[in-house]
Amino acid sequence: MHARFVTSTLTGSARVIKAGHPRAASLAFTAPAVRKFFHTSPWTLSVNAPEAANTPPTHSSSNPPMAFPCVDQLEQRTQKFLQSFDGGPEPSYSNPVSGYSLYQHNEPFLLDHGGILPKFEIAYESWGELNEDKSNVILLHTGLSASSHAKSHPANTAPGWWEKFIGPGLAIDTNRFHVICTNVIGGCYGSTGPSSIDPKDSKPYATRFPIVTIFDMVRAQFEMLDSMGIKKLHASVGASMGGMQSLAAALLFKERVGKIVSISAAARSHPYSIALRFTQRQVLMADPNWNKGFYYDKVPPHSGMKLAREIATISYRSGPEWEQRFGRKRSQPMTTPSLCADFLIETYLDHQGERFCLQYDPNSLLYVSKAMDVFDLSASISAETALRRARNTLRLQEGKGSSAPANAATPPEEQAAACSTTVSPEKQKKQEQQDTPKAQLSDLKQGMSSLKDVPALILGIQSDILFPVWQQKEVADCLREAGNKNVTYYELDSMYGHDAFLLEIVNVGSAVKGHLELKE
């Protein structure tokens, strides 16, 4: 097998030059001392190889083997899990959720791509008093991996993910508003997701969970609002994926959303952010412990999750921040460079991965991040979705079974038509015209035109790589072109990248407060 890397193989017309009497270049150490060494002592006389202590010495090699404590650590965690199944102590893991309320929906719920949830639950938390006519509600949507715990409260005193944005007098003023934050369906912090039990066989759904969309998440939320008797929101507020939900809510239920706040989000995911999420999913799915999603009674894919989070963290922050915070500092400057975490930026990523790898359900990461990729407010997509919903409903009425085939929602005859080589020149031309960026933008504008009467705050961060600021500009432009006279668009020059919405309490907070409280 070695020959596939042709390191020491001469092929073709190779000529060989031997180093006869190499001229000593200023810093080239081919000195007599080195030659002498090679006829005397082996490297094992060398001092100070603490990290290689567990590696048996290989006296015969020219240099000592490297140590890989980071690889050992992953293996040790796997072993710890395996021991726990043998009746040993449970490995410790984080449980960041408690003290939430639960909405139970006991009717079947048809999802946008044809899957069905026989029933579902939504975990939610709330702050501030609901007024008498239930008109002061703010529905707060979360980012990908957040729970409903946006703010501490008596039942869970841990700080929430928007702790300093919610409270009396703060950006979302709990003296004025009743704030409800939910965990999305597909997630794992109390709402129904892949780790939930499928009522059909009382086993976790795992990857038998159906594909879920941002619109599905929002429709489920509004089922909950219905049951609470909340007819109209004062505002739909969210950042990142939450900012997508915020727009989706107004699109689906425009009469029921008073205002929109959409921070660091987009009207449709662009290929670069899809690429970033794709690699995270692939890395996770390549972990043998992922086991196609069926790991709930086995060792979880902790290694894949750690790696996925490391990649995600790169997309959440920015170069300028890290330049300032870590620069080129190394964790142990006096040691030889190592292939495990070495520079401070590497130990930071390692730490972020460690923190997350047992905190969030890997399958939820797959489904929820995919929902973000698929998100698109374009008119053609909305029309397709409406058609699919109607067709699936009809098929169920006819008793033809679930419309949730594994990877294909379209009847074979339609697929065949789509793949047919006999597309008419007119149709081909029309398709090509639709494929231009200009036509796609026009499609998006049309899809968002119904949002013309909802006042909106659109906020972007200039250093955001995942949701670059041109995407928020696109949202604002589409709204304005639809005739929306109440679009506020801000760009922040924060160096915190995508995560700025969690960190820029004053800059983000003021914009949110102003928008929520301004009389229009």
Place this chain on the structure above:
Amino acid sequence: MHARFVTSTLTGSARVIKAGHPRAASLAFTAPAVRKFFHTSPWTLSVNAPEAANTPPTHSSSNPPMAFPCVDQLEQRTQKFLQSFDGGPEPSYSNPVSGYSLYQHNEPFLLDHGGILPKFEIAYESWGELNEDKSNVILLHTGLSASSHAKSHPANTAPGWWEKFIGPGLAIDTNRFHVICTNVIGGCYGSTGPSSIDPKDSKPYATRFPIVTIFDMVRAQFEMLDSMGIKKLHASVGASMGGMQSLAAALLFKERVGKIVSISAAARSHPYSIALRFTQRQVLMADPNWNKGFYYDKVPPHSGMKLAREIATISYRSGPEWEQRFGRKRSQPMTTPSLCADFLIETYLDHQGERFCLQYDPNSLLYVSKAMDVFDLSASISAETALRRARNTLRLQEGKGSSAPANAATPPEEQAAACSTTVSPEKQKKQEQQDTPKAQLSDLKQGMSSLKDVPALILGIQSDILFPVWQQKEVADCLREAGNKNVTYYELDSMYGHDAFLLEIVNVGSAVKGHLELKE
């Protein structure tokens, strides 16, 4: 184990709201049809789940299991490798290198971090005639994973990685210049690297290969030039890692480098690019087949390599290019979204990973990408390196053994001093002063001051994420501030990101040609 994702667990002060008579929201499909279905047909009546064909039906679940052909594919490749070890047919793999020449260096070579190569080889290719006084040589340095095959020639007619930049009348004019391109030490395309045989025990080095630096690569190249009797280069030319080598060559051998061309490179790696390479290494090292680098007679870590390349590809290109090239197009628009490659951008990344995963030695990726991280032209780093070289040489002279301990090059007494808590306030203050960005920039300027007499072309791409354009600006500024009167600095507005140096034949080519041929 399931309880760690608290999906269906009520904790704390949870209140439960049941969906009594949910108001039918405009698009919420909890219609009678759906309820009816749940009392009748199972999903297995569903039409058209072609990709799930190999998955045994699970009649008892609410939805069908998803298919994961991308995961199956990885497993199938592993099985194919395993079969090949049982005497079956060898799996096919790419062998992109042939027809190179080989420089053999049969003297021990001491590396910057204390490792030793008892001997080494450099694969190289050349184009154009060497003139009589050997003054028309251009040394071309490669990026991370490139071979010496920059241009086709009779012994290897495949197009090279700079095929359209090298030739008569082209950017590097072979009517004027003798171009030599080498594969770096640490690589795998003919030069000595981790997949080479350690002469001490006749086994591949694997991760017993010592840490190698950009300066080591360049010193090895100049050993080769010595043996060829080439005293001075007309120019040292390179992009990406090659642009680092280009600068390093002039710094180490300033009398021997006539001109510098450094494209899309940096004087020191910044934390964001270190982070991007770190995740690639971690993903690769997490592949169980990597086996701490000892895979040469086993299944190679093809899965980890594929994933690493997918991540790398994200850093090599740009959002605007992908927006234009792929947009939001899906490979099979009529199917339900899939967790394997689905959008065109995903199939593109998948393809890039597939192409690369058996083409380049995984251990080489680790060592060479690490060399890029460690690269830093700052004066303090150069001084440390010089000290280390002197110390290691001395230690060898004293017969104390190799100075290449696994992960630590500093004697224990010095490490202890470095970790000591009794640092004097003065020393602490001095250290803090050195740690400011301003002090670090001053350190870099000092380190590059010796380059003041070498004409330099510094070229950057505005859409480059891996080596952002401010890094090329930094190089140009440092050279100019050192008093260099012949610094040409261009920024290109190409949308191809870091890879622009491979694609922008006219824009990059003209700059290179102008710089190489201008009389100064």
